[in-house]
Amino acid sequence: MDGIATHLEATVAVALETGRLWPGSGILELGCGDYSTPVLARIGKAQGRQMTNIVSDLNWAARFRHCFGNVLEIPFDEWPRVPFNGSWGMCLMDNEQDIADRFENAKRMAKADIGVIVVHDSAKAAAKGCRWRDMKAYFQHVVILGRRYPETPGTLEILEVALLSNKVNPAPWFHPGQIEVVR
Amino acid sequence: MIQNVLIPANNGQRYYETHYRFFALAMQAAGAKVETGAGLRDFEVSFETVIDGRAAIVDYSDHHKVGAIELGLPIFKFHYSRELHGDLPNVFPFSPISFFEWGAVNPLNYQPAASRWILNAQRPGGAAKDRREAVQAMLRDKYGADVDTEITDQTGFWHRGGDCLVAVCVPGARPDILDRGQLQLMALGVCTISPVLDITLLWWKTLRPGIDYLTCRPDFSDLPKAIEYVRKNPQTAQAIGRSAREQFKRYLMPAKLAEWIQLCLVLGVE
Incomplete structure (x- = not known):
């Protein structure tokens, strides 16, 4: 496992929990990747859930064609046109967009019927002027997940994943020392 | 991908073998099962369709009018003009007739x-x-x-x-x-x-x-x-x-058209 799939623990936890909470609900993945897409496809299949991937780079996505239940393309410059009005149990947001653009996407998704949104690369948000506290205006539950590296005990925490929801508080699904609840 | 598409039955509509057929064959080429559905309506320049359970209108007018807009259903319009239709909510551009036999492309x-x-x-x-x-x-x-x-x-x-x-x-x-x-x-x-x-x-x-x-x-x-x-x-x-x-x-191949319909009907495109 490399440093890319830092969202995987959260993604798997959210996939399993949302499958339990809302059986048969869809899984939406924005983007696709070596770790997340096969795992989500497998969980979706095991739980009887339809998986939809939305991508901008079809050449990259072609690698994962065997995993896709349904793949849609949104050209790079057209994401702001899409309010994501559908209904899904979870959404993993790990697409090609800059974190600031994902931030804006997530705000538009707040009105959609989505159980939990997993936003990858959340650690980069501050550098782009995005504050997770601002998300509280859109989502009832905003939870940041960190990763504590054993080689730097106790101090270095890299925050990689944010969980957003208006339907359920995902904080209890994780070890208390691993999360920061935004209030 | 779109699974099922219903279109009106062939009752001798003037443009059935052209515009209706183009839509049906494009959806088929994108992998959908296309069947005729009872009770689906035909209008002057448009017809009703049901796509994976969602009703919509296909407008095939060569001219600028938009058919059945009063129904409030999403409309996929063959000859969409940005200038004339850009302000109409729920009206989405669609491909005019191109090919019937997609193997020819x-x-x-x-x-x-x-x-x-x-x-x-x-x-x-x-x-x-x-x-x-x-x-x-x-x-x-x-x-x-x-x-x-x-x-x-x-x-x-x-x-x-x-x-x-x-x-x-x-x-x-x-x-x-x-x-x-x-x-x-x-x-x-x-x-x-x-x-x-x-x-x-x-x-x-x-x-x-x-x-x-x-x-x-x-x-x-x-x-x-x-x-x-x-x-x-x-x-x-x-x-x-x-x-x-x-x-x-x-922008106009069958798979793209089917994707576009899904994006408009399911995710919403503004």
Whole structure:
């Protein structure tokens, strides 16, 4: 496992929990990747859930064609046109967009019927002027997940994943020392 | 992907074998099961469809009117005009008729540098009778035997497109409409000349004058200038053909049309 799939623990936890909470609900993945897409496809299949991937780079996505239940393309410059009005149990947001653009996407998704949104690369948000506290205006539950590296005990925490929801508080699904609840 | 599409049954509607069929075959080519559904309505220039359980309207008007808009259902419009329809909520651009047999969409070996033929194989008729006859007369007068106006079957038309220097296209129902013949030639990678077209592709993209096709005045008075340009710059003509083909592949192939419907119906596109 490399440093890319830092969202995987959260993604798997959210996939399993949302499958339990809302059986048969869809899984939406924005983007696709070596770790997340096969795992989500497998969980979706095991739980009887339809998986939809939305991508901008079809050449990259072609690698994962065997995993896709349904793949849609949104050209790079057209994401702001899409309010994501559908209904899904979870959404993993790990697409090609800059974190600031994902931030804006997530705000538009707040009105959609989505159980939990997993936003990858959340650690980069501050550098782009995005504050997770601002998300509280859109989502009832905003939870940041960190990763504590054993080689730097106790101090270095890299925050990689944010969980957003208006339907359920995902904080209890994780070890208390691993999360920061935004209030 | 779209699983199931319902369209009205064939009750002898005037455009069933063209517009209804195009929509049905495109959805089939994208992998959907297409069947006729009881009770689906036909309107003057549109029909009702049900796509994976969601009702929508397919509007195939050649002109600018929008059919059945009062129903409030999402409308997929064949000849969408950004200027005229851009403010209408829930009306989405869709492809006008291109191909029925999708296996035909293979790039031709288009080599304008090796050709002197000017293709203008369109039947003068209907609203375009005078315009097409005038353009054909002008081309014959100026270019004589280098003008190919023979009407053949579709396959012959496509292959002659591949052998031409450039195709001159005179729009039919209205002077700025993208006709099936021009769209097919563009899809096959041929450089075409026409007046500026009022056409909107998926995602509200347009075919770009000077990039995806060459333009002339609506009265075709400067057509010889455009043809001379192509004669002197066949590589540019080839690049324009390639660009048109890329736009077609990106925005008008069946899989893209099906994706677009899903995006509009399920995710919402604004």
